[in-house]
Amino acid sequence: MPDEHRPYRPHQPPPRRSRLTRRGRLVLLLGALLGIGFVALVIGPLLPEEEPPEKPRQLLIPEGWRAAQVYAAVDRELRLPAGTTKAAVATAALDLPAEAKGNPEGYLFPATYPVTKESTPASLLSFMVRTAHRKLATKAVADGAKAHGMTPYQTATLASVIEAEADNPADMGKVSRVVHNRLAKSMPLQMDSTINYALGRTTVDTTLGDTRIDHPFNTYARQGLPPTPIDSPGLRAMAAAVAPTPGDWLFFVTVKPGDTRFSATYEEHRKHVAEFNRLRAAAGPPAKAPAAK
Incomplete structure (x- = not known):
């Protein structure tokens, strides 16, 4: 029943929503795209550009390198003045055995190391020492020692x-046996390699004078392993x-590359040394006889 107190209003149809034509929709879409492009054009240059990830360079440390060679290689790779890496050892806090007394010789493990713009002498040396511990400080080594x-x-x-002494990896076990037997x-070990280390050189010739130098690494004059x-x-x-x-x-x-002769007696060893001298003389200038090992 109609409410007699409500004013009478004639019936009105609901308002109709305006509908965009296809052309209108295209115009709006085009405007939106142009607006986005304008914002990107304005803001884009203001945003920092992301640098592509750095590709590390590779630093190869071969087996048998001395610490001095490793220092020089790091200096070259990092483009630092000669002697920088050697000086960094004192403050690099390397994780070395107490017996090493801060000297990393023997613990700069031979491997290939990544080098980036963040690399420093200390970081590379620490990486090498950590690798040495991981590779060499094993239970098998500890038990064998x-x-x-x-x-x-x-x-x-x-x-x-x-x-240093083995001519090839196949001879390493025999060289080790000679050292253990001595x-x-x-x-005395009488190893030319320790004298070469003392004199900072690499040679296959050791003179009688060389064997008489007063040096901790002269294993001709001193018994036991080098320090x-x-x-x-x-x-x-x-x-x-x-x-x-x-x-x-x-x-x-x-005697020649690939031909290392092992002897149990000095008499047999002298024959091998004579063969070494003969081959060296035939190949070039007269060779100095290597001292007995």
Whole structure:
């Protein structure tokens, strides 16, 4: 029933919504796109550009390199003045054994390391030392060192001598055996590599005068292992240090590349040294006889 108190209003149809034509929709869409493009044009240059990810350079540290060679390589790779990396050792807080007394020789593990714009001498040296611990400070090495009455640091020192003396990896076990046999008999090691380290050189010739130098690394004049490693040994040299090839050898000489002769007696060794001298003389200037090993 109609409310007699409500004023009468004639019936009105609901308002009709305006509808865009197809052309109108296209105009609006075009305007929106142009507006977005304008904003991007204005704001785009104000936003910082993202740099593409840096591709690391590669620094190769070969097996058998001395610390001095590693320092020089890092200086070159980082384009730093010569001597910068060596000086950084003092403040790099490297995780070295107490026996090393801060000297990283033997613990700059041979491998390929990534180098970026963030790399520093300290960061690279620390990376190398951490790698050495991960690769060499294993239970097998510790157990092998203990079995031979050595500390892991002494084993690294022995491995560095093996790395320097062996003509090829196949001879490392025999070189290790010569060192172990000499140590067991309290014989001086008589390793040319330790004298070369003392004199900062690399040569296959050792003179009688060389064997008489007064130096901690002269293993002709002093018994036992050298006081520190003499290079960066690799995994094969370390394995040979703790697991030498069985044998009674006390001497060896590399007569020619790929031909290292191992001897149990000095008489046999002298014959091999004579063969070395003959081949060297035939190849060029007269060679100095290598000292007995």
